[in-house]
Structures are given as structure tokens and as C-alpha cells.
Amino acid sequence: MPADTSQTPSGAARLLTEKIAVVNVGLDGFVADLRANAVEVVHVDWAPPAGGDPEMAALLARLGG
Amino acid sequence: MSDVLVNEIRRGFYLDSVALMRLSREVAGAEGVIEAALMMGSPSNLAIMRDAGLIEAGCDARPNDLVLGLRARDAAAAEAARALALEGLDRPRASAAAEDWRPRSIAAATEALPAANLALVSVPGDFAATEARRALGRGLNVLMFSDNVALEDERSLKLEARERGLLMMGPDCGTAILNGTPLAFANRVARGAVGIVGASGTGIQEVSCLVSEAGRGISHAIGVGGRDLKHEIGGITTMMALELLDADPATDRIVLISKPPHPEVAAAVLDRIAQSAKPHVVCFIGADPMDLPPGATQAFTLHEAAEMALDGARIGAGFSPDAAPRDMQGERRAGRIEGLFCGGTLAAEAQIVLRRAGRNPVSNAPVPGVAHVGDGAAGDRVLDLGADEYTRGRPHPMIDPSVRDEMLARALGDDAVGAILLDLVIGFGAHDDPAGQTAEVLAAHAGPRPPVVASVTGTAADPQDKARQAATLRAAGIVVAPSNAQASALAVTLAQTARAEAAS
Numbered sequence: 001m002p003a004d005t006s007q008t009p010s011g012a013a014r015l016l017t018e019k020i021a022v023v024n025v026g027l028d029g030f031v032a033d034l035r036a037n038a039v040e041v042v043h044v045d046w047a048p049p050a051g052g053d054p055e056m057a058a059l060l061a062r063l064g065g
Numbered sequence: 066m067s068d069v070l071v072n073e074i075r076r077g078f079y080l081d082s083v084a085l086m087r088l089s090r091e092v093a094g095a096e097g098v099i100e101a102a103l104m105m106g107s108p109s110n111l112a113i114m115r116d117a118g119l120i121e122a123g124c125d126a127r128p129n130d131l132v133l134g135l136r137a138r139d140a141a142a143a144e145a146a147r148a149l150a151l152e153g154l155d156r157p158r159a160s161a162a163a164e165d166w167r168p169r170s171i172a173a174a175t176e177a178l179p180a181a182n183l184a185l186v187s188v189p190g191d192f193a194a195t196e197a198r199r200a201l202g203r204g205l206n207v208l209m210f211s212d213n214v215a216l217e218d219e220r221s222l223k224l225e226a227r228e229r230g231l232l233m234m235g236p237d238c239g240t241a242i243l244n245g246t247p248l249a250f251a252n253r254v255a256r257g258a259v260g261i262v263g264a265s266g267t268g269i270q271e272v273s274c275l276v277s278e279a280g281r282g283i284s285h286a287i288g289v290g291g292r293d294l295k296h297e298i299g300g301i302t303t304m305m306a307l308e309l310l311d312a313d314p315a316t317d318r319i320v321l322i323s324k325p326p327h328p329e330v331a332a333a334v335l336d337r338i339a340q341s342a343k344p345h346v347v348c349f350i351g352a353d354p355m356d357l358p359p360g361a362t363q364a365f366t367l368h369e370a371a372e373m374a375l376d377g378a379r380i381g382a383g384f385s386p387d388a389a390p391r392d393m394q395g396e397r398r399a400g401r402i403e404g405l406f407c408g409g410t411l412a413a414e415a416q417i418v419l420r421r422a423g424r425n426p427v428s429n430a431p432v433p434g435v436a437h438v439g440d441g442a443a444g445d446r447v448l449d450l451g452a453d454e455y456t457r458g459r460p461h462p463m464i465d466p467s468v469r470d471e472m473l474a475r476a477l478g479d480d481a482v483g484a485i486l487l488d489l490v491i492g493f494g495a496h497d498d499p500a501g502q503t504a505e506v507l508a509a510h511a512g513p514r515p516p517v518v519a520s521v522t523g524t525a526a527d528p529q530d531k532a533r534q535a536a537t538l539r540a541a542g543i544v545v546a547p548s549n550a551q552a553s554a555l556a557v558t559l560a561q562t563a564r565a566e567a568a569s
Binding site: 010011012013014015016017018019020021022023024025026027028029030033034036037039040041042043044045046047048049052053054057058061 | 080081082083127168169170171177178180181183184185186187189191192194195196198199200210229230231232244246284309
């Protein structure tokens with residue numbers, strides 16, 4: 001796990017008061033919709049990790065964050 | 066001359082499923098092409114392509130390879146389609162503006178956008194939990210659009226999120242509107258004081274749009290995912306969402322939408338509602354009448370839920386579902402109702418309306434008390450075309466209504482059908498012009514047909530514009546009702562009146 005996993009206890013409540021800013025992981029089409037609504041968004045260039053093997057990917061995630 | 070089969074594998078090349086389905090349709094529609102698909106090479110996708118005769122025996126594609134399979138009438142058509150497909154793969158993606166730098170991980174993305182407060186996760190279900198954990202670890206709330214996520218992963222993600230004070234919406238969360246921002250499949254609704262918590266995406270869409278179109282507005286609509294109120298999950302996100310809206314000064318009333326929860330979960334949720342000073346509308350689609358705490362009222366349909374949120378104001382007051390409109394097109398005849406739905410909860414609502422009118426529909430996604438479509442009954446049929454059996458290897462009908470077009474064409478020519486009932490769901494994420502596509506199906510039909518009744522879930526501010534969609538449907542001879550419940554009620558009237566006329 002990364003060292004800076006600072007907890008954000010009020011993170012859920014802030015979602016209702018702050019401007020929404022999005023990390024998009026997956027469907028590319030959501031990015032254009034978010035931008036059309038003036039939402040700041042960063043799209044992650046995602047591809048299936050570990051050669052597309054979900055179990056290996058989960059294992060790697062646990063090891064390396 | 067025999068068909069020509071073309072296979073091409075692009076190693077280590079990833080495109081999301083929606084982009085691939087769009088490209089597949091484009092290639093399949095090219096001159097001389099019989100069938101075509103582009104898919105990632107997962108075992109289940111390869112099985113679909115093998116069943117469709119689109120890959121040769123011995124195809125050695127791996128899950129992170131992209132596979133093109135196409136069959137064409139001759140070699141020239143095959144080569145042209147292959148070139149079209151390859152050109153499509155190399156086309157810049159919608160997200161790739163020229164100035165874009167695209168991080169390869171959530172960690173890098175949060176560094177690039179320190180203000181980020183939400184991860185929208187829509188990777189294939191096998192990988193979704195891993196990405197959601199990474200997002201929670203970075204302090205991000207999560208809206209998980211992905212489905213096919215294990216229940217135990219859902220539970221552990223929601224517990225972790227709660228521990229961190231974050232919201233875990235989903236898996237299988239199709240819709241949210243937070244602080245005025247529509248997310249995933251949502252509509253551009255007016256801001257107002259009605260808060261919504263929903264385990265159903267199209268349920269949230271219908272209620273938020275009806276409220277908005279009636280002149281009121283939505284504070285926030287929090288999606289929780291279709292399974293949140295199951296016993297295994299225990300309503301973790303629903304309880305957090307109710308707390309948030311209860312404490313939110315912009316929200317003065319709360320609508321809760323779900324399938325009937327597990328009884329223990331329902332009891333816990335109602336206990337929480339009893340502690341609130343705000344009025345609540347509880348819409349558990351398909352539930353029996355319940356004892357509710359003071360300040361809470363039960364709605365049996367989405368339409369009723371919206372009216373209750375509007376202090377009892379009538380929605381669609383100028384529309385009568387009790388009589389056929391004078392200018393209605395289509396042949397009145399005794400027959401069954403054929404309901405062809407894109408929205409799962411809209412299909413559930415239609416079943417409730419039909420049942421309340423004394424009819425006995427069957428469905429592939431039956432609400433309590435309705436028989437499964439496979440049980441052989443020949444009466445009214447209400448189909449959820451977004452269910453797995455219709456979307457295997459093809460886009461959800463809200464994205465691309467083609468699966469419904471074929472069934473609609475058949476129903477138009479079926480003289481056992483007395484009325485056809487449709488939903489159109491517009492807004493972000495949905496098809497650009499579902500009404501236009503539906504109108505084309507009607508235009509292509511020759512000969513007598515039954516009346517067609519539809520509703521449009523959306524708003525005038527949506528990219529597709531509800532008014533424009535409704536006008537296109539009317540021009541095609543379709544009756545447009547103000548809500549899905551009213552469309553369903555009119556279909557009942559047409560079928561019952563026709564039955565009475567046939568008997569006299």
C-alpha cells in the first residue's frame with residue numbers, strides 16, 4: 001500500500017458540497033459526458049493487468065499497491 | 066461462392082467494451098459483411114465468437130489481445146471491412162484531447178488531479194474490485210458501474226469504504242447525480258430539495274426526471290448498486306446515503322427506490338428513516354403494503370414516488386390513460402400486451418401496473434407474484450432487454466436499442482399482440498436518438514399493426530431533448546405518455562377495451 005493513504009473521514013459528506021472531480025477508470029465514453037458537464041476528469045489509460053489474468057492482477061495489486 | 070472468414074489478433078491491445086461494440090456494429094454494417102465482431106480475447110468472449118462462427122479453430126488469443134472476426138460474402142468485401150476495422154482501432158479515442166496526458170494508474174491520476182474526490186470505475190468485473198480498492202486507498206469515493214463483481218468483494222469494499230468515511234456506490238451502479246453533476250447514465254435535471262437513494266439506475270432516472278419536468282428539482286441522487294439491500298450486503302451504502310441526505314441542508318425530503326429488500330435489511334432501513342425529521346417516500350418496487358414509521362409513505366410505482374415527492378401534485382394531469390387517444394394509430398384488436406423494455410426497473414413498474422389492473426403478465430425479470438416467461442403462459446409479456454440473456458456479447462439496449470428493434474419488428478407483425486409498450490431512456494451515456502431508431506422500425510413495417518405506447522425517461526435539457534424525442538415518436542404514430550406507469554396503464558386500457566369490443 002502507498003504510504004500516503006491518509007484517511008478522509010468526511011470524504012463522503014464532502015461529495016455533496018464540493019465540486020465533483022473524477023478519476024475515470026474504464027469506459028472512455030464517460031470522459032466526454034463529464035467534460036460536457038464541466039467536470040474535471042483524468043482518464044486512466046487502463047488495460048487488463050497481468051496478461052488479463054484477474055487473480056494474478058489482484059495478487060500483484062496486494063503486493064505492490 | 067462461399068463466405069470468407071477473416072481473423073486478426075492484435076496482441077496486448079485494449080479497448081473498452083462499449084467502444085468495441087460500436088466499432089463492431091460499424092463493421093457489421095459495411096457492404097457485403099454477413100457478421101462481424103471485435104472483442105477482447107477473454108474465454109467468454111472467444112466462446113461467443115466461436116458460437117457465431119467468427120473465429121477459426123485454434124485461435125490462440127489471450128485475454129489482453131484484441132480479436133477481430135468477420136464473415137463476408139466475398140474476398141473484396143472482407144478486405145474492405147478488415148481495413149475499416151483496423152482504421153477504427155487506430156482512431157483517436159473520445160477522451161484523448163491533444164493536450165491530454167493519460168496516467169497509467171489511479172495513483173498517478175490522483176497526483177495529476179489532487180482535487181479528485183470520485184473514481185468512476187467501469188473496467189470488466191474481474192478487475193473492478195482491485196481498481197476500487199486502489200481508489201478507496203487514495204481517499205476517493207467510488208462509483209462502480211462495472212457488474213459481475215463477487216458479492217464478497219462488494220461487501221468488503223463497502224465495509225472498507227465505510228471505515229474510511231467514503232461512499233462506495235455499486236457495483237452495478239448505473240446512475241448518480243451528485244451536487245448537480247450527472248454521473249454515468251443520468252439526466253440533466255433541475256436542482257432542488259428532493260434527495261434520492263436508489264438501488265436501481267433507471268428507477269433513479271425516472272423519478273428524478275418526473276420531479277424535474279414537473280418544475281421541482283433534485284438535491285442529490287445517490288446510487289447504491291442493485292444488491293445493496295440484499296442480506297449479504299446489509300444496505301451498507303443505503304444507510305450511509307440516508308445519513309448523508311438526512312444531514313444535508315439542501316435536501317428536505319428523501320425518496321428511496323429499490324427492489325423489495327431482505328426483511329432484516331428493510332427493518333434496519335426503516336429504523337433509520339424513523340430517526341429522521343425529514344419526510345421519506347419508500348418505493349420498494351413489487352413489495353406488499355408495509356407498516357412505515359411516521360413521516361414515511363409507501364409508493365408502489367416510480368410515478369407515485371415522484372408524485373409523493375411533489376406533495377401529491379399530479380404528473381401528466383392532461384393525459385388520460387383510461388381512453389384511447391382520438392388520433393391513435395394502429396389496429397384495435399383483442400390481444401396480449403408486449404412490453405419491450407430497456408430499463409429493468411421500468412419493466413418492473415410495468416408489471417406492477419398490469420398486475421394492479423388484474424392482468425397476469427409474465428417476465429424474464431419477474432417482480433414478486435409474476436410468473437417467469439419460461440413458464441409457458443401465453444398472456445401479457447414484459448421483457449427486460451437489458452438482462453444478461455439479451456446483452457451477452459452485445460451492447461445494453463440503452464446504449465444501442467438494436468436488440469429491441471428486432472423484437473419490435475416481430476411484435477408489429479404479430480396479430481396476437483393487442484398493444485406494444487416501450488420505454489425510451491435518454492440522458493448521458495444513452496443512445497443519441499433512440500426515438501429516431503424506433504421510428505425507423507415502424508416505418509419499415511408494412512400492413513396492419515397494433516397500437517404502440519411509449520414514454521420517454523429524460524428531460525428537455527438532456528442532449529437528446531425529451532420534447533424532440535417525443536415528437537419523433539408521435540410522428541411515427543406512437544402514443545407518448547408522460548410517464549412509464551401511465552404508458553403501461555394506457556396499454557392495459559387498449560388491451561381491455563379491445564377485449565371487450567371483441568367479445569361484444
